[in-house]
Amino acid sequence: MRSQITSAGSSSAVPSRKAVIVALRVWGDRLAPAAAFVGLVVIWEGACRLFAIPSFLLPSPSAIVRAGLEVSATQWLGHISATLRVALMGYAAAIAISIPLAVALVNSRF
Numbered sequence: 001m002r003s004q005i006t007s008a009g010s011s012s013a014v015p016s017r018k019a020v021i022v023a024l025r026v027w028g029d030r031l032a033p034a035a036a037f038v039g040l041v042v043i044w045e046g047a048c049r050l051f052a053i054p055s056f057l058l059p060s061p062s063a064i065v066r067a068g069l070e071v072s073a074t075q076w077l078g079h080i081s082a083t084l085r086v087a088l089m090g091y092a093a094a095i096a097i098s099i100p101l102a103v104a105l106v107n108s109r110f
Contacts, residue, residue: 041061048060
């Protein structure tokens, strides 16, 4: 019988091919959404420049960033608070309508 003794020098410090493939898949799965987003933004920017699309129709990402940086922090806070207020009012209206409607439907014999 042969003995199963391995020396320290013969231990595999290099990962197996299967482990490398699994690691690449994991990293690919993690990076795919970010890569898709970056690719989409690059295509969008390129299309806006290549086809000279008017900015009122479809602004390029660089124009959007430039315009966003021109707005002061107080204006951002004012717009954010207005948007949040409208969203919360819509949420409250949805609850005020849906809960009584759900109770009426549950209690209905029809």
